[in-house]
Amino acid sequence: MTLSSVRLDHTSGGLSLSSGEKSLVLHPLWVRERVFGVGVFDPVSHQRLYEHADIPADLRINKIIDSGDSDIDLEFSDGCCLRLDRASTLREIGWQDNPGALPEAVPWTARTIDLHQTDWKSLDAPENMKRFLKAYFKDGFCVIENTPTERDSLKKLARRFGYLRETNFGELFNVETKPHPSDLAYTDAALTSHTDNPYRAPVPGIQYLHCLRNEVSGGLSTLVDGMAIAIALQAESPEQAAVLERVFVRFRYEGPSAILEHHGPLIERDHDGVIRQIRLSSRLDYVPAIDPETLSLFYAGRKRLHEMSNSAEFQISFPFRAGTLLMMDNYRLLHGRTPFDGKQGHRHLQGCYIDHDGPASLYRMLIRDGKTVAVKRED
């Protein structure tokens, strides 16, 4: 999209932009914080070279010196003549596509999702890595096959995408049947759909589950799009959905080496109003003692979320084979597993967490530089 006019807005002292049906007035301080030039912006660190507070609060734009194809030269009331980049301004106000923006999340159900696997070695090619990350941002998860199956190789696999988030369970945790289990995950019982570790601050962003060995026929991995069930609840009962967004729940973990607590709503939106996080962990949540009317809506909404997250309409399942690696957004996706018979043999998964930043940065770097940059590698 191109600008059809750039004029001074005499009321605000800012810039008035228009293009077709669209128009927008930019505040003079907003413009000033986006201009570049010697002594104003460092192109290496991408940082401004002054403090906001140094700029007069009553700043105005006095004159448009030149409105060129790529830049707009401006004279400000404090005497500074500086340059505004047209393309980056249009991207920031949403009038032009931003190629570095992360692909949009698209809600899915069991009927609409296309479950596909990526070969680990194929990710060496930057185009394949870009395609893989696009699918991850769209669906909230990806399945990788043919990864190495040596114990602890997950550290190296996950570090391809970001920095490991160590917890009181260590850098990696082992999911296998144990003689004296401290958690249902270490038995052969089914696990209903849940998000991991809502009691941590911050909640771990991305979870990996890596299968080293699987000799049992059950134990399928299950996934549900939390965004899709939250949207479905919103359509079914806006009152219940509103309460689940409004009421902060306390999540608590108490174990031999840590006592952890964190608060948050069951449904949370981001700065754009998009549903971005679900907290569903049915054994660790404690809602505050608020009025019974609100709590009735809360309990009914939570029950519906639980029902939907374990229904054939929203849940998919797939087997873990040795070398399967699942990468999922722990804010958006719920996961679980079907039961299996531990007497059939050994089933051993390893898991770990990384922050959301890792894949997001990797994707932006691929768009900017066209090549894969290693986040961090073990030597």
Ligand SMILES: [Fe+2]
């Ligand atoms: Fe889990």
